[in-house]
Amino acid sequence: MDQTQSSSKALTLARHVLRVEADAVAALADRLDGAFDEAVALILARRGRVIVSGIGKSGHIGRKIASTLASTGTPAYFVHPAEAIHGDLGMIQRDDALIALSNSGESAELLTIVPIIKRQGAKLIAMTGNAASSLAREADVHLDAGVTQEACPLNLAPTASTTAALALGDALAVALLDARGFSANDFARSHPGGTLGRRLLTHVRDVMRSGDDVPSVTPEASVAEAILEISRGGIGMTVVVSAERRVVGVFTDGDLRRAFAQDIDLRRARLADVMTPRPRTLAPDRLAVEAVEMMEHFKINQLPVVDDAGTLVGALNMHDLFQAKVI
Structure with a gap:
């Protein structure tokens, strides 16, 4: 194949991916409803921490969401669902809130731990792409992160769906940051090794x-x-x-x-x-x-x-x- 043609095809595909993912996030913004307010209120009302969980690509997104929450005033950490059923469930307490990520809403590992978590009193926020899924039905609050298509040409690899879930997690973290009155000085205290920390903490x-x-x-x-x-x-x-x-x-x-x-x-x-x-x-x-x-x-x-x-x-x-x- 001619190198110029190959490059042109790659650029066309790259632009397609970016447009599909941008459209997915824009559609998500238009679809947000009162469930988002309920999720914010639920987390603010809990005296414990936020635990984020997911498997596969959703797990990678979950780790980033937990990190963003923790650095913006909402104590949070990630628990892998497969590890949870082998002992890490002890990290989740009755005053906690669990954010469970699954595009299908049918991840077996998550569905295994949900009844145990709910039995001990923790609250569940599900972030899925299927409002009729098992995980969505079990949740105290369901956040719809669904997309009409993946950016993958095969419509298989998690691409637009993971971008949408990540953006929704960022929106949740920022809403909580604002509700808590989290300031730039607070941010600097949790980032003392960064440039902002030096600028805001050095007298x-x-x-x-x-x-x-x-x-x-x-x-x-x-x-x-x-x-x-x-x-x-x-x-x-x-x-x-x-x-x-x-x-x-x-x-x-x-x-x-x-x-x-x-x-x-x-x-x-x-x-x-x-x-x-x-x-x-x-x-x-x-x-x-x-x-x-x-x-x-x-x-x-x-x-x-x-x-x-x-x-x-x-x-x-x-x-x-x-x-x-x-x-």
């Missing part, structure tokens, strides 16, 4: 320089003394402080260039004559991402860190935030 005090690492001079210092302090500190500035260590200004590389441009006699000038007074500052308990936003907004590269009284407690520059992977 200025975690990345700032403190103690002797903070360059500082008094307003009476000479420009030469300030330059030496800038070099020692390595952050492109020195903070200018009063006798009580309150921040009254900063002196940066830019201030030095401006002083040269104004033809100021730098051998005689005191720092009070050439510093930037009343600089932008930040408190140590603010988020590091707020320091980034402030630097970008005011086009500055360094910030003194002060306590409630305006006393110098630290300093940081953009490089410190890069190193902490906040940016």
Whole structure:
């Protein structure tokens, strides 16, 4: 077969798959009804956890749904139905809710554990493609995830049906997230190793320089003394402080260039004559991402860190935030 023809056929088939799966999800949105509200209310009313179960491709989708629920404020885990009938049923308690996934609604492994689960008091949400199936009839709530066709040309391999079930699981997780008032900070606490976690959990005090690492001079210092302090500190500035260590200004590389441009006699000038007074500052308990936003907004590269009284407690520059992977 000609390679160009083969490529064209592959592209045509790929577009067909994507359109079939997109149509399946769109149809699912139009078909949602009060059963979805009932499922949300059932889960919110349970004091236990959500257990998700399914076998085959439905099991893979179930694992992802359980993971999404757990990371968005609804404690959840996946239990394989075949393992459940060999001891893992002990993981499911009376205050739990079970979400059972099966496109046919006739998975034998799931139907085996359903009576036991219901007998001990757990609630059942079935997610199937057949509202007349055994699993749907046994459920406290049935969520219709049916599709008119699979994207597979043979109409056999689970493709559109698994996409629809995954999307429905995401919709359930997001609805629960909203109902629980789950915030970005909550999300960061369950993802401390990710970029969002670093951005939302890192505070200025975690990345700032403190103690002797903070360059500082008094307003009476000479420009030469300030330059030496800038070099020692390595952050492109020195903070200018009063006798009580309150921040009254900063002196940066830019201030030095401006002083040269104004033809100021730098051998005689005191720092009070050439510093930037009343600089932008930040408190140590603010988020590091707020320091980034402030630097970008005011086009500055360094910030003194002060306590409630305006006393110098630290300093940081953009490089410190890069190193902490906040940016």
